[in-house]
Amino acid sequence: MKRQPIYSLLLCTYFISFSAHSALKQDFAQLGIEKTSAYQEQMRGYNESRGSLLTDPIPPAPRASTCSLADTMRETQQCLARSAAIQEALHEQAKYLNRLPRHKFPNSSLQLSMGELDQTIKRLQSWSRGNPQSLADMFFLQELNFDPQGRGAKYTGYITPALNVKRTPDRRFRFPIYTKPKNGKLPTHADISRGALAGKGLEIAWTDDPIELYFAQIQGAANAVFPDGSFATLSYAGNNGHPYRQVAAYLKAKGYKTSGLGNNSIKEWLRANPHRIAEVLLSNPRFVFFNLKQGRPKTSIGASVIPWHTVAVDDKHIPLGSVLLAELPILDHLGRERGRQWHLLFAQDRGSNIQGHARIDLYLGAGHNGDIIAQGITGYRRTFLLRPKT
Known part of the structure; x- marks a missing residue:
């Protein structure tokens, strides 16, 4: 059965899932994800079988007293x-x-x-x-x-951001994560939001937070966290070839937000202004595709x-x-x-x-x-x- 273009709801229907951010935090607390410093992780080495370790990016503690x-x-x-x-x-x-x-x-x-x-x-x-x-x-x-x-x-x-995901969509997890089509001219971000890729078997997972998904695309990778606590890496699989335009520049040009244009601040503004989410995010025609893999993201x-x-x-x-x-x-x-x-x-x-x-x-x-x-x-x-x- 051909699915409705769920991603086309992109953020126009975001007000329905405005509580996704708080739910995301609750889910992580329930998963009991280990939080260690990058330094501790380095000292004990990496375990590739665990996939992308979900750790807070805390700076390493000094080796000794700070050296000149x-x-x-x-x-x-x-x-x-x-x-x-x-x-x-x-x-x-x-x-x-x-x-x-x-x-x-x-x-x-x-x-x-x-x-x-x-x-x-x-x-x-x-x-x-x-x-x-x-x-x-x-x-x-x-x-x-x-x-x-x-x-x-x-x-x-x-960083590697974290996304709650499921293999199949439901009322909460309704924003698709796409892998890259093999052939053909690739549509713009706006066209994809209107369903240009829907129903073609390109959906590799579904997330509950389109804002975090957008910023994962900016980073080029993410940790995909499943409801059972397992996780994998969303690794960069290419983009649609359209130019990249910063949403920070768009916010400033429109006068919506002229200062405090870091990622966190922009996310907060978007959550406080759900009626602007589609307009702002779709101002960037670039769209990034992912593959779902084990292990840390690749360089x-x-x-x-x-x-x-x-x-x-x-x-x-x-x-x-x-x-x-x-x-x-x-x-x-x-x-x-x-x-x-x-x-x-x-x-x-x-x-x-x-x-x-x-x-x-x-x-x-x-x-x-x-x-x-x-x-x-x-x-x-x-x-x-x-x-x-x-």
């Missing part, structure tokens, strides 16, 4: 943890570089050679296995600045994302496979800075909005307070590219 840059370079063993997460990241970087032709020269403004990238990974792998050499012994630093003012690299953060190099280590970059400037040393804030659950700490970051991902010489998007994990933590990360941060000494 000079301390981190000279006393690396005391300032940087040889964590399972770093070992995994190095392994994935090496796999990626080994797939590239040996004669390939990365097309980046930093003019890094393949040999330099290889040497960086090999030296760090040796260090992660117990080599006592310090970063100062192995590397020199090339500072990255987003603009001529020399304020450092420009950071934002991205552009094919690696699984690693909280507080994976970064998306503009690889016209920073080549994928390179390693950065960055001073990041230590934040509490409210996004308040409680200190700073040096981290190794791994260029593994790209993003359509990540453009510029030192534009960096840091993966923060999965959980409900991710937008708050992302706001604490946003800004300019001291960041250096590791280049091997000869």
Whole structure:
């Protein structure tokens, strides 16, 4: 039986499900989802069989007392943890570089050679296995600045949002999540909302919260949480090829909301103005498709994302496979800075909005307070590219 184009109700009928957000919170509480810090998760390693771990993206606790840059370079063993997460990241970087032709020269403004990238990974792998050499012994630093003012690299953060889903629709779970059609010209977001893809067997799950679904599309991945407590990853499967337009810019241009245009603030505004939801969200013609998979979301190099280590970059400037040393804030659950700490970051991902010489998007994990933590990360941060000494 051909179903009615449920997604076409998109948000025009959202007032019927206005309580979905509170229900979402209640469902998570009932599921008893474990909440641990990204640092603790890194220390114990990842269990791929569990899928995408649902954890609040809390910043790692300091390894020791906060180290200066000079301390981190000279006393690396005391300032940087040889964590399972770093070992995994190095392994994935090496796999990626080994797939590239040996004669390939990365097309980046930093003019890094393949040999330099290889040497960086090999030296760090040796260090992660117990080599006592310090970063100062192995590397020199090339500072990255987003603009001529020399304020450092420009950071934002991205997360894996969580969506309550079901395999089949009902009165509550009536907003479809689509996989990408194999052939044909792809419709706009508005056309899809009117049912252009309905009834074609492309629905992989149904959710109860179209606003969270929209922001999951912006992030490019989500944790799909089923009523029985099991979960999987909604991984990026492509988009409809239409231009991406920020809803924040639309809100500002229309005068609906001229300040406080972070994701959390926009979500709150949409929930308080349900009659504007369809208009605002459909102002973006881009639509993102998903596949339903086990394991963590994948990056552009094919690696699984690693909280507080994976970064998306503009690889016209920073080549994928390179390693950065960055001073990041230590934040509490409210996004308040409680200190700073040096981290190794791994260029593994790209993003359509990540453009510029030192534009960096840091993966923060999965959980409900991710937008708050992302706001604490946003800004300019001291960041250096590791280049091997000869």
